[in-house]
Amino acid sequence: MSDERKVQEVLARYVRTTDRRDGKSHGALYTEDATVHVFIKTGHKSGHDAYEAVGEPIIGASGVEYAMDNFMAPHPEGGSSHHVTSDHLIEVDGDQAHMNAQFVVFEVRAASRPAAGWPEDAFGIQGTVRPIESGYYDTDLRRVDGEWKIVRHRVLHDMPYVFPGA
Amino acid sequence: MSDERKVQEVLARYVRTTDRRDGKSHGALYTEDATVHVFIKTGHKSGHDAYEAVGEPIIGASGVEYAMDNFMAPHPEGGSSHHVTSDHLIEVDGDQAHMNAQFVVFEVRAASRPAAGWPEDAFGIQGTVRPIESGYYDTDLRRVDGEWKIVRHRVLHDMPYVFPGA
Amino acid sequence: MSDERKVQEVLARYVRTTDRRDGKSHGALYTEDATVHVFIKTGHKSGHDAYEAVGEPIIGASGVEYAMDNFMAPHPEGGSSHHVTSDHLIEVDGDQAHMNAQFVVFEVRAASRPAAGWPEDAFGIQGTVRPIESGYYDTDLRRVDGEWKIVRHRVLHDMPYVFPGA
Numbered sequence: 452m453s454d455e456r457k458v459q460e461v462l463a464r465y466v467r468t469t470d471r472r473d474g475k476s477h478g479a480l481y482t483e484d485a486t487v488h489v490f491i492k493t494g495h496k497s498g499h500d501a502y503e504a505v506g507e508p509i510i511g512a513s514g515v516e517y518a519m520d521n522f523m524a525p526h527p528e529g530g531s532s533h534h535v536t537s538d539h540l541i542e543v544d545g546d547q548a549h550m551n552a553q554f555v556v557f558e559v560r561a562a563s564r565p566a567a568g569w570p571e572d573a574f575g576i577q578g579t580v581r582p583i584e585s586g587y588y589d590t591d592l593r594r595v596d597g598e599w600k601i602v603r604h605r606v607l608h609d610m611p612y613v614f615p616g617a
Numbered sequence: 618m619s620d621e622r623k624v625q626e627v628l629a630r631y632v633r634t635t636d637r638r639d640g641k642s643h644g645a646l647y648t649e650d651a652t653v654h655v656f657i658k659t660g661h662k663s664g665h666d667a668y669e670a671v672g673e674p675i676i677g678a679s680g681v682e683y684a685m686d687n688f689m690a691p692h693p694e695g696g697s698s699h700h701v702t703s704d705h706l707i708e709v710d711g712d713q714a715h716m717n718a719q720f721v722v723f724e725v726r727a728a729s730r731p732a733a734g735w736p737e738d739a740f741g742i743q744g745t746v747r748p749i750e751s752g753y754y755d756t757d758l759r760r761v762d763g764e765w766k767i768v769r770h771r772v773l774h775d776m777p778y779v780f781p782g783a
Numbered sequence: 784m785s786d787e788r789k790v791q792e793v794l795a796r797y798v799r800t801t802d803r804r805d806g807k808s809h810g811a812l813y814t815e816d817a818t819v820h821v822f823i824k825t826g827h828k829s830g831h832d833a834y835e836a837v838g839e840p841i842i843g844a845s846g847v848e849y850a851m852d853n854f855m856a857p858h859p860e861g862g863s864s865h866h867v868t869s870d871h872l873i874e875v876d877g878d879q880a881h882m883n884a885q886f887v888v889f890e891v892r893a894a895s896r897p898a899a900g901w902p903e904d905a906f907g908i909q910g911t912v913r914p915i916e917s918g919y920y921d922t923d924l925r926r927v928d929g930e931w932k933i934v935r936h937r938v939l940h941d942m943p944y945v946f947p948g949a
Contacts, residue, residue, distance in 0.1 A: 452619075453621075453784075453785060460705075462704065466704050466719070467704070492863070492893070500803070500863075531666075531775050534704075535701075535867075537868060538866075539792075540796070541792075543784075555912060557751060559775045562777065569779045576774070576776050577777045578777070581748065582748065583912060585889060585912045609912075610891065610892075610908050610909060610910035611894065611909045612907065613907065619787075622785075629872050630872070632870050632885070697832075697941050699887060701885060702870055723887055723917060725917050727943060742942050743942055746914040746942075
């Protein structure tokens with residue numbers, strides 16, 4: 452498998468483990484000295500998007516695992532999500548790599564089957580799929596013992612993010 | 618072209634033939650002994666998603682062709698769709714391959730041009746694009762006479778599917 | 784990097800430069816004799832989608848740059864977009880290549896932070912992501928001095944497009 456594809460598959464595991472809220476498997480994608488920064492777009496400056504950091508960076512595989520297990524909202528009953536990535540730009544240089552990708556997050560909410568069964572006129576999929584977030588992932592990776600790991604990950608949100616009490 | 622890309626392009630043809638409701642071209646992507654199973658998610662069990670099979674499996678290229686031509690709702694006038702796949706994980710081992718991908722289905726409904734022409738204030742695209750289904754495809758393929766064919770395909774829906782009379 | 788991936792990355796740059804409305808960087812993806820045609824779907828004919836050309840073709844890198852800088856609506860304050868491409872079919876033959884891809888355009892609208900700050904009950908992302916356009920890109924490329932450039936690009940919209948005064 453080409454290194455570019457291996458790098459891209461790290462992101463494919465990133466989205467699955469995020470959507471499952473599986474902190475342990477998600478953390479395992481990072482090195483212990485990795486940094487994760489979250490940004491929100493604040494506008495344009497001389498033709499480029501301007502961003503502002505939100506909160507403190509998260510540090511390392513164990514920090515990422517802890518953050519996902521403790522700070523990420525669990526899905527409600529019937530809920531799930533898909534972080535969809537696309538249009539990757541990947542550069543590999545020896546044991547270093549850089550990847551930039553677009554992301555759109557879809558929130559999925561399955562309808563609950565009524566106790567009396569689905570109504571007579573129910574047909575097809577029961578529930579909703581809704582895009583709720585978007586932006587870019589900008590990621591540096593390093594090959595460690597033959598495996599590509601994230602060493603620096605930046606989540607560049609298109610829209611502001613409000614934390615309770617902030 | 619790498620085998621991983623060849624395998625991924627089978628799915629690229631899968632979505633186009635599905636969106637066109639072209640049963641013959643769609644069926645040609647499968648071997649004659651292929652199986653297709655449709656599942657819906659029923660919840661989580663010990664950290665993994667739990668699924669339940671819906672209906673009987675479809676068997677073989679000709680079974681898939683028949684099912685698409687006879688059981689899949691045609692698009693209404695002005696209607697179309699896009700099955701979008703992303704974040705593929707592909708493993709090739711000799712003449713066998715396994716692929717897992719996310720999917721989101723978009724329903725497209727073009728507005729009809731009024732007999733008197735578009736209204737004065739109409740501008741831009743006329744119609745709607747709406748995500749309606751999502752889940753994962755989990756697919757085994759085999760190389761047959763140099764071509765990758767689907768031998769086992771599982772559609773893992775995030776949300777329940779109701780069939781009339783069910 | 785494989786030629787197929789290089790070709791696909793041309794499209795990855797195409798979507799970023801379009802979303803940023805960066806005519807100069809977008810134009811640089813085309814040869815000076817390139818043609819760009821926009822089509823809208825008008826229905827089906829013997830199992831295939833039928834399309835109709837909209838307007839005149841755009842010619843060459845400089846024509847594309849001019850069109851993007853002068854005829855494409857700028858994003859409003861807090862607005863951005865993502866042209867998401869998927870399910871690419873790519874054929875490379877020496878210094879020629881052909882690519883077909885699905886696209887869905889998402890319109891992003893960030894909410895403005897109220898002068899008095901976000902409301903007490905605000906939580907999470909503030910704004911909307913909405914799919915507004917879809918279709919296929921069908922693109923021919925040529926390798927020029929080692930770089931893949933677009934020589935013919937066709938935008939195949941699923942839905943009609945109305946221009947003011949048309």
